[in-house]
Amino acid sequence: MCNLSKHRFPIVIQGGMGAGLSSWRLAQAVSRLGHLGVVSGTALDLILARRLQDGDPGGHMRRGLDHFPIPKIADRIWQEYYVPGGKAARAPYKTLPTHSMESPRELRELCIVANFVEVFLAREGHKHPVGINYLEKIQLPLLPSIYGAMLAGVGYVLMGAGIPIKVPRVLDRLANHEPATYLLQVTGAQENYDRTMVFAPKEFVGCDLSPLTRPKFIAIVASNTLAATMVKKADGKVDGLVIEGHTAGGHNAPPRGKLQLDERGEAIYGERDHVDLAKIRDLGVPFWLAGGYGRPEKLAEALASGAAGVQVGTAFAFCKESGLRDDYKQALMAKVLAGEAQVFTDPVASPTNFPFKVAQLEGTLSEQDIYAARPRICDLGYLREAYRTAAGTIDYRCSAEPVTTYLSKGGIVENTVARKCLCNALMANIGHPQVRNSKHLEQGMVTSGNDLTGIGRFLPQGADTYTAADVVRTLMHGTLFRS
Ligand SMILES: Cc1cc2nc3c(=O)[nH]c(=O)nc-3n(C[C@H](O)[C@H](O)[C@H](O)COP(=O)(O)O)c2cc1C
Numbered sequence: 259m260c261n262l263s264k265h266r267f268p269i270v271i272q273g274g275m276g277a278g279l280s281s282w283r284l285a286q287a288v289s290r291l292g293h294l295g296v297v298s299g300t301a302l303d304l305i306l307a308r309r310l311q312d313g314d315p316g317g318h319m320r321r322g323l324d325h326f327p328i329p330k331i332a333d334r335i336w337q338e339y340y341v342p343g344g345k346a347a348r349a350p351y352k353t354l355p356t357h358s359m360e361s362p363r364e365l366r367e368l369c370i371v372a373n374f375v376e377v378f379l380a381r382e383g384h385k386h387p388v389g390i391n392y393l394e395k396i397q398l399p400l401l402p403s404i405y406g407a408m409l410a411g412v413g414y415v416l417m418g419a420g421i422p423i424k425v426p427r428v429l430d431r432l433a434n435h436e437p438a439t440y441l442l443q444v445t446g447a448q449e450n451y452d453r454t455m456v457f458a459p460k461e462f463v464g465c466d467l468s469p470l471t472r473p474k475f476i477a478i479v480a481s482n483t484l485a486a487t488m489v490k491k492a493d494g495k496v497d498g499l500v501i502e503g504h505t506a507g508g509h510n511a512p513p514r515g516k517l518q519l520d521e522r523g524e525a526i527y528g529e530r531d532h533v534d535l536a537k538i539r540d541l542g543v544p545f546w547l548a549g550g551y552g553r554p555e556k557l558a559e560a561l562a563s564g565a566a567g568v569q570v571g572t573a574f575a576f577c578k579e580s581g582l583r584d585d586y587k588q589a590l591m592a593k594v595l596a597g598e599a600q601v602f603t604d605p606v607a608s609p610t611n612f613p614f615k616v617a618q619l620e621g622t623l624s625e626q627d628i629y630a631a632r633p634r635i636c637d638l639g640y641l642r643e644a645y646r647t648a649a650g651t652i653d654y655r656c657s658a659e660p661v662t663t664y665l666s667k668g669g670i671v672e673n674t675v676a677r678k679c680l681c682n683a684l685m686a687n688i689g690h691p692q693v694r695n696s697k698h699l700e701q702g703m704v705t706s707g708n709d710l711t712g713i714g715r716f717l718p719q720g721a722d723t724y725t726a727a728d729v730v731r732t733l734m735h736g737t738l739f740r741s
Pocket residue numbers: 272273274275276277279298300391392393417418419478502505506507508509548549550551552569570571572573575705706707708709
C-alpha cells in the first residue's frame with residue numbers, strides 16, 4: 259500500500275467512469291492501495307435493479323442492502339427486483355419509470371439505496387476514502403443520489419459535464435439531513451419559471467440520524483474560466499479541481515468558439531482550449547491533471563507543475579476489476595497489441611451535445627450498420643433534456659429518441675442525425691443489455707481516451723490481462739511516493 263498518510267490528498271484519482279464501469283469493485287481495489295477509488299454515480303438505480311434481476315451473483319447487493327439504515331426501504335427494493343438464479347437470458351429487464359421533476363417516491367428511494375450500496379461496497383475492507391462521480395448534465399436523480407452516497411460515508415464527490423456551482427451547498431445541507439434544492443436546467447424556461455427540485459431527506463429516512471460527514475467536493479473542468487468560476491463563485495467550498503484535457507475518455511468539453519471538424523470528422527481543439535496552469539495554481543486549491551496522464555513521466559510532470567496528482571481513466575477502464583464486459587476488454591486489448599486500436603471523438607453521438615470518445619470495435623454501435631439496424635427507442639431517459647412546452651409545462655426529450663417523437667416535442671431534425679442511445683449502450687457495456695422482443699440484444703459502445711493505444715504497458719510479462727494494482731504500480735514507478 260502507498261505510504262501517503264502525510265498527504266492530505268490522493269496522488270492518483272481513478273476517474274469516475276459511467277455507467278457502472280468504475281464499479282464498487284474497481285474503486286475498492288484502488289482505494290485499498292491508498293489512492294482514490296471513485297465509483298460512477300450514473301444510473302446506479304438502474305444498475306442495482308438489473309444486478310438484482312440477474313440474481314445478484316456473489317450476494318454483494320444483498321450485503322449492501324443489509325446495511326442500509328432503513329431496512330424496510332431496502333426490503334421493498336429486494337422484493338421488487340430480485341430474481342433468484344437470475345432472469346432467463348431472453349427475458350427483458352423490468353422497465354423503471356424515467357426520472358422527472360415528479361419522480362415517484364419509489365424511484366427516488368431506489369436512487370438513495372443504489373448510491374448507498376455502491377459506496378458501501380467500495381468502502382468495505384479498508385479505511386481509505388472513496389469518491390463518487392456525477393455528471394452535472396444528469397440533474398433529475400442528483401439529490402437523492404448524493405444523499406444515498408453520503409449515508410454510506412462517501413469521502414469525495416467529483417462532478418463535471420456542466421457547471422456544478424450549486425453542489426457544494428447541497429452537500430452542506432444534506433450533511434445535516436436538511437432539505438436541499440437544485441435548479442433544473444429547462445430549455446426555453448423564463449427567469450421566474452419554477453424549476454426548483456427539492457429533496458427533503460427526512461421524508462425518506464424519517465428518524466433522527468446523526469449528522470453526516472460533508473464529503474470534499476472536486477469540480478472537473480476544462481478551462482481557466484470555469485475553474486475560476488467554480489472556486490470564486492460556487493455556493494460553498496470547492497475543495498479541488500480536476501483539469502481535464504480533450505484526450506480524456508468519456509465526454510469531452512466542446513472546443514471553445516465555433517465547432518470545426520478535421521478531415522476525419524473530429525472536433526478540432528486549438529490554442530484557446532489550452533489551460534494556463536499558472537492561473538490554476540493562483541486559485542489556491544489542490545488540482546489534478548487528467549487526459550493522457552496515465553504514465554509515470556506524466557505523473558512526474560503533473561507534480562512538477564504544482565498539481566496534487568493526476569486523474570486517470572482509460573488505464574483503469576480495461577483492468578480486471580472494471581465493470582466493462584470481458585469480451586469487449588479482450589477484443590480491444592487484442593487490437594491494442596496488434597497496433598490497430600482507434601478512438602474517434604464523435605461530435606454528435608451523445609445526446610448531451612458534448613463530443614464523446616468512441617473506441618472502434620466490431621459488433622458495437624461504433625459500426626454504422628449496427629447503429630442503422632437499431633430502431634430508435636428511448637426507455638431509460640437519463641440524458642433527456644427538460645424543456646418548456648407551449649402550454650408552459652415541463653416535458654422531456656432526447657435527440658436519440660424516435661425522430662417523430664422528438665420533432666413533436668419541438669426538437670429540430672438536425673439534432674437527431676447520428677445520435678446514439680448512450681443509456682442502452684452503456685448498460686450493454688457492463689453486461690446488462692436490454693432484450694427486445696425476446697431476441698434482440700442491445701449492443702454496447704465503448705468509450706475510451708486516446709491513451710487506449712498504450713494500455714499494453716500495464717500487462718505484466720506474459721499476461722494478457724492486468725489489474726488496478728498493475729496500473730498504480732506502473733504509474734508510481736520512479737516517484738517519491740512509491741507503492
Ligand atoms: C470508459 C470511460 C468512462 C468515463 N466516464 C466518465 C463519467 O461518467 N464521468 C466523468 O466525469 N468522467 C468520465 N470519464 C473520464 C475519466 O473520469 C477521466 O477523467 C479520464 O478518463 C482521464 O483521462 P484518460 O482517459 O486519458 O486517463 C470516463 C473515462 C472513460 C475512459
